[in-house]
Amino acid sequence: MESTTTSDIEIMLSSQSKINEVDFENLTFGTVFTDHMLVCDFKNGEWQKPVIQPYQPFTLDPSTKVFHYGQAIFEGMKAYKDEQGDVWMFRANENFNRFNKSAIRLAMPEVPEEVFMGGLRKLLHIEKDWVRYGMGRSLYIRPYMIATGEGVIAQPSSEYKFVIILSPAKSYYNQEVKVVIANHYSRAANGGIGAAKAAGNYAGQFYPTKLAVEKGFQQIIWTDDATHTKLEEAGTMNVFFRINNTLITAPTSERILDGVTRKSLIDLAKREGIDVEVRSLLVDELLNAAKNGTLKEIFGAGTAAVINPIVGFAYEDLYFDLPKIENSMAMELKDKLNKIQYKLAEDTFGWTEKIE
Amino acid sequence: MESTTTSDIEIMLSSQSKINEVDFENLTFGTVFTDHMLVCDFKNGEWQKPVIQPYQPFTLDPSTKVFHYGQAIFEGMKAYKDEQGDVWMFRANENFNRFNKSAIRLAMPEVPEEVFMGGLRKLLHIEKDWVRYGMGRSLYIRPYMIATGEGVIAQPSSEYKFVIILSPAKSYYNQEVKVVIANHYSRAANGGIGAAKAAGNYAGQFYPTKLAVEKGFQQIIWTDDATHTKLEEAGTMNVFFRINNTLITAPTSERILDGVTRKSLIDLAKREGIDVEVRSLLVDELLNAAKNGTLKEIFGAGTAAVINPIVGFAYEDLYFDLPKIENSMAMELKDKLNKIQYKLAEDTFGWTEKIE
Ligand SMILES: Cc1ncc(COP(=O)(O)O)c(C=O)c1O
Ligand SMILES: Cc1ncc(COP(=O)(O)O)c(C=O)c1O
Numbered sequence: 001m002e003s004t005t006t007s008d009i010e011i012m013l014s015s016q017s018k019i020n021e022v023d024f025e026n027l028t029f030g031t032v033f034t035d036h037m038l039v040c041d042f043k044n045g046e047w048q049k050p051v052i053q054p055y056q057p058f059t060l061d062p063s064t065k066v067f068h069y070g071q072a073i074f075e076g077m078k079a080y081k082d083e084q085g086d087v088w089m090f091r092a093n094e095n096f097n098r099f100n101k102s103a104i105r106l107a108m109p110e111v112p113e114e115v116f117m118g119g120l121r122k123l124l125h126i127e128k129d130w131v132r133y134g135m136g137r138s139l140y141i142r143p144y145m146i147a148t149g150e151g152v153i154a155q156p157s158s159e160y161k162f163v164i165i166l167s168p169a170k171s172y173y174n175q176e177v178k179v180v181i182a183n184h185y186s187r188a189a190n191g192g193i194g195a196a197k198a199a200g201n202y203a204g205q206f207y208p209t210k211l212a213v214e215k216g217f218q219q220i221i222w223t224d225d226a227t228h229t230k231l232e233e234a235g236t237m238n239v240f241f242r243i244n245n246t247l248i249t250a251p252t253s254e255r256i257l258d259g260v261t262r263k264s265l266i267d268l269a270k271r272e273g274i275d276v277e278v279r280s281l282l283v284d285e286l287l288n289a290a291k292n293g294t295l296k297e298i299f300g301a302g303t304a305a306v307i308n309p310i311v312g313f314a315y316e317d318l319y320f321d322l323p324k325i326e327n328s329m330a331m332e333l334k335d336k337l338n339k340i341q342y343k344l345a346e347d348t349f350g351w352t353e354k355i356e
Numbered sequence: 357m358e359s360t361t362t363s364d365i366e367i368m369l370s371s372q373s374k375i376n377e378v379d380f381e382n383l384t385f386g387t388v389f390t391d392h393m394l395v396c397d398f399k400n401g402e403w404q405k406p407v408i409q410p411y412q413p414f415t416l417d418p419s420t421k422v423f424h425y426g427q428a429i430f431e432g433m434k435a436y437k438d439e440q441g442d443v444w445m446f447r448a449n450e451n452f453n454r455f456n457k458s459a460i461r462l463a464m465p466e467v468p469e470e471v472f473m474g475g476l477r478k479l480l481h482i483e484k485d486w487v488r489y490g491m492g493r494s495l496y497i498r499p500y501m502i503a504t505g506e507g508v509i510a511q512p513s514s515e516y517k518f519v520i521i522l523s524p525a526k527s528y529y530n531q532e533v534k535v536v537i538a539n540h541y542s543r544a545a546n547g548g549i550g551a552a553k554a555a556g557n558y559a560g561q562f563y564p565t566k567l568a569v570e571k572g573f574q575q576i577i578w579t580d581d582a583t584h585t586k587l588e589e590a591g592t593m594n595v596f597f598r599i600n601n602t603l604i605t606a607p608t609s610e611r612i613l614d615g616v617t618r619k620s621l622i623d624l625a626k627r628e629g630i631d632v633e634v635r636s637l638l639v640d641e642l643l644n645a646a647k648n649g650t651l652k653e654i655f656g657a658g659t660a661a662v663i664n665p666i667v668g669f670a671y672e673d674l675y676f677d678l679p680k681i682e683n684s685m686a687m688e689l690k691d692k693l694n695k696i697q698y699k700l701a702e703d704t705f706g707w708t709e710k711i712e
Contacts, residue, residue, distance in 0.1 A: 030419070030508035037418060057415045062393055062521050063386070067502050070426050070555030071562070076508075107562035142508050146423050147559075152386035152432075152498050152523060154592050156562045165418050167508060182547070189545035189581035191538070193560040199426030200556015203503075204549040206427070206463035206512045225545035226582035236510050 008114065009038075009122055014054035017129075024132055027170050029304070030140065034127045034166040038119040041148070042109050042160040050119045052126065055165065063150045065157040071147035072199035073102040076303050077260065078138040078169070079124055079355065081131040082343035087124060087355040090341050092117065092141070094260045099143060102196035107156040108145055116143060120164055124355045127166055135338060136171040140304075169304075177300070177308055179219045179234065180212040181283060181315040186225035187232070187255070194255035205235050217314060219300070223283060224255065230280040237300030237308060238262035242329055243289045244296065246275040261301040265333050267349060272336070274329060283315060290320040298322060299330040306341075307334040364470065365394075365478055370410035373485075380488055383526050385660070386496065390483040390522040394475040397504070398465050398516040406475045408482065411521065419506045421513040427503035428555035429458040432659050433616065434494040434525070435480055435711065437487040438699035443480060443711040446697050448473065448497070450616045455499060458552035463512040464501055472499060476520055480711045483522055491694065492527040496660075525660075533656070533664055535575045535590065536568040537639060537671040542581035543588070543611070550611035561591050573670060575656070579639060580611065586636040593656030593664060594618035598685055599645045600652065602631040617657040621689050623705060628692070630685060639671060646676040654678060655686040663690040 014035045022032055033055050040050035066072050075095040080088050096117055100110040120141065124131075131139040143164045149157030185208035188194020193201060205220070212220050221239055224230040232250050233239055238259040241248045247269055252258040269276045289295035290313075300308040309330045312321045339345035340352065370391045378388055389411050396406035422428050431451040436444050452473055456466040476497065480487075487495040499520045505513030541564035544550020549557060561576070568576050577595055580586040588606050589595055594615040597604045603625055608614040625632045645651035646669075656664040665686045668677045695701035696708065 028507075031506070033419060055418065057417050059413045059415050061413050062411065062519055063389060063498075063523075066555075067422065067428055067500060068430055068498075068555055069558035069562075070428060071559040072423055072426060074424055105563050106559050107566050140508070142419075142424070144423060150387070151384075152496070152521070154558045154561075156566065163418055165508070167419075184547050186545040186547035189542040189548060191540050191542035191564075191581055191584075192545060192548075193556075198556065198559065199422075199424055200549075200554065200559060202425035202510045203427040203462050203554065203556060205510075206425075207461050208547075210463050210512070225547055228547075 008049065009119055010049055010051045011122070012051065012053045013126070019129060022168065024168060027168055029169055030167050032167055034130045034168070036123060036126055038123045038164040040111070040115050040119065040162045042162070043158070047109070047112060047115060050115050052119070052123055058161070060148065061150045063152050065147035065149050065151070068152055069147065069154055070198070070200040071106055071108055071157055072144065073099065073106055073108065074142060074144035074197055074199065075099045077141050078303055078341070079131055079141060080138050080341045081133040083133065085133070086343070087128050087131045088341070088343060088352045089120070089124065089355065091260050091264065091351045092120060092353065095143070098197065098258060102198060103145065105193055105196040106198055108147070108160055111145065111162050115162065121355060123164055123166065128355065130166065130168050132168065135342065138169050140167045140169040142167065171305060175218065176311045177219060178217045178312040178314070179221050179310050180215070180217045181221050181231070181286070181313055182208070182223045183228050183316055185220075187222040189225055189255070191254060195253065195257060197257060202235070209235060215314075221313070229282050229284070231283060231286060232256050234300050236304060237302035240265065240299050240301060241281050241286065241295065242297035243294050246277055247329060248277045248279060248281045250280050251278050259302060261303055261306060264337060264351065265301050265307075268333055268336050269329070271348070272332070287315060287318070296323065296325055297328060297330055306337060364405065365475060366405055366407045367478070368407065368409045369482070375485060378524065380524060383524055385525055386523050388523055390486045390524070392479060392482055394479045394520040396467070396471050396475065396518045398518070399514070403465070403468060403471060406471050408475070408479055414517070416504065417506045419508050421503035421505050421507070424508055425503065425510055426554070426556040427462055427464055427513055428500065429455065429462055429464065430498060430500035430553055430555065431455045433497050434659055434697070435487055435497060436494050436697045437489040439489065441489070442699075443484050443487050444697070444699060444708045445476070445480065445711065447616050447620065447707045448476060448709065451499070454553065454614060458554060459501065461549055461552040462554055464503070464516055467501065467518050471518065477711060479520055479522065484711065486522065486524050488524065491698065494525050496523045496525040498523065527661065531574065532667045533575060534573045534668040534670070535577050535666050536571070536573045537577050537587070537642070537669055538564070538579045539584050539672055541576075543578040545581055545611070547610060551609065551613060553613060558591070565591060571670075577669070585638050585640070587639060587642060588612050590656050592660060593658035596621065596655050596657060597637050597642065597651065598653035599650050602633055603685060604633045604635060604637045606636050607634050615658060617659055617662060620693060620707065621657050621663075624689055624692050625685070627704070628688070643671060643674070652679065652681055653684060653686055662693060
């Protein structure tokens with residue numbers, strides 16, 4: 001292990017890379033990690049020196065607060081390699097800002113830009129070889145923060161660990177996605193933590209999703225918990241509905257994650273002259289559109305899969321197949337966004353940043 | 357370290373006890389732990405052999421699911437010592453049942469009774485010396501389960517760790533408690549996980565509670581998230597309102613934890629001939645009762661403090677002090693419950709179980 005200090009990040013390189021043991025053709029999402037990770041501890045009221053070190057386990061006391069009170073937030077974004085072999089981050093700054101919004105909502109300290117963005121650039125620079133070129137390929141970036149203070153009393157921790165790990169990825173979903181529209185269970189409360197990328201939001205969805213899976217569906221489209229009439233988002237994706245030639249997606253709110261893919265697609269669609277309405281689509285409107293044939297597409301939008309076309313949905317006892325259409329807006333937008341991400345089209349929005 | 361196997365629990369005793377280093381007169385709640393803990397792992401679809409071992413840290417991969425998706429639940433109950441030196445659990449079976457309800461809602465495996473209750477009895481037997489006699493003293497029991505599977509994909513884990521740790525306790529709150537009635541933030545959604553003792557429910561309350569603390573309050577009384585008109589519960593306590601001589605407490609629901617203290621108090625109050633109404637008290641009713649002098653008491657009910665009298669509350673721009681009264685029902689019920697717990701009164705309900 002070689003130890004150097006670059007600017008304000010301590011770097012300890014692993015003596016041997018695992019990269020040759022990795023089968024990049026057969027990757028299961030989120031299971032293989034690169035050689036290094038960034039770790040930065042918060043204690044005594046301040047962030048300590050960030051360290052890039054070999055990927056390795058943590059040692060934590062059984063009373064560590066993250067185990068008991070769920071103070072844990074994360075982010076997810078990707079880096080891509082272009083034809084020339086350069087590595088690019090896609091809108092990572094948006095994830096940085098969202099991370100700190102999540103931190104505030106969970107009463108955790110905000111992570112300084114030098115640590116999050118500076119650390120990420122440095123880490124990606126070191127792990128460049130782990131980003132492979134090719135459509136669908138990427139390096140998934142997982143920054144997260146957990147409460148590491150000790151003691152079983154339900155109060156915010158005074159110590160935290162901020163971590164970035166990296167995982168090489170192919171595309172996320174390969175199966176056809178059928179969804180259930182929620183009519184009883186919910187993801188988020190008014191005045192709750194739905195807009196934060198908080199660990200606890202995900203565990204709460206597993207049981208209702210399991211019930212959906214048992215019935216042959218893969219995901220749930222959540223509705224507002226008070227009335228179950230407004231269509232909101234899926235487990236890890238925002239959702240777009242195409243009725244005739246208009247795309248409709250829910251406004252962000254306290255209950256809905258402000259997805260980077262969602263907002264990128266809205267901008268792209270507008271640039272392409274596609275009509276976009278940011279408003280709550282009602283379940284009744286969806287059912288009517290499905291019945292009268294004006295519902296053309298539904299798709300999820302999120303970092304993992306970029307765009308995930310939905311082929312059918314169930315609501316209570318009803319089931320609807322989506323029509324198979326030519327000129328899918330989902331496919332057109334996915335292609336446009338991918339081309340920006342892989343530097344195959346001009347990035348008119350300034351969404352990409354090269355790793356030097 | 358001495359290793360033996362009793363029935364189906366492996367026991368590894370620590371070679372030296374820390375008990376003499378502990379100042380039992382000056383305990384901070386939830387910070388000191390006994391010499392041993394129970395650990396039982398779930399993998400390959402089944403629970404492995406439970407082990408009682410010296411209290412020690414865990415080693416966990418950075419991609420461990422509890423850090424990312426919040427699959428974590430817990431319980432909290434107490435053991436008490438009587439005048440004769442015998443140790444008694446209070447309604448631990450209720451906590452066992454509630455734990456498994458939480459497990460189901462979080463898509464985690466249920467813990468077998470032999471592991472949870474059998475393991476707890478064995479562990480308490482070993483740690484008897486850590487339970488001290490005296491009003492307010494107890495051994496706080498913290499069973500919990502975390503997802504220990506690896507991989508950053510938002511799906512239920514296939515591996516879990518069930519743990520019981522024990523912490524000697526004096527009483528929980530010693531300060532006067534003033535509360536804020538929630539009018540924007542919320543604890544739980546309809547169809548959410550509010551009725552589960554899930555880690556994520558607690559982290560979500562820290563930020564709004566911090567805002568309340570900054571204004572000189574200690575806790576929040578949550579209202580229903582859809583209308584903010586129904587009074588529900590506090591962060592770690594159910595809540596009772598006394599209007600004239602009637603006690604009112606919210607019914608349990610998907611949004612409210614079914615507290616063991618709450619249900620014990622309802623039974624005790626009924627036995628004592630006190631009028632109890634289990635219904636949602638409305639914020640307006642509370643304000644009217646405070647204004648016209650019929651509001652006599654508000655108190656929180658939970659394992660940690662048993663009963664916590666509330667001395668004042670704020671709602672939007674209004675603040676009300678609770679009257680100082682003689683013949684407080686809170687104090688009467690607390691005394692009655694404590695006497696059962698410490699075996700100073702007959703346990704007509706069969707709530708206590710002796711540790712052999
Ligand atoms: C709940 C939820 N909604 C939506 C998204 C999509 O957000 P983004 O496009 O930033 O990945 C995510 C994250 O992937 C999510 O977890
Ligand atoms: C949210 C919440 N409500 C109420 C309670 C009170 O429950 P119990 O009386 O079982 O301790 C607790 C736990 O202590 C709790 O966490």
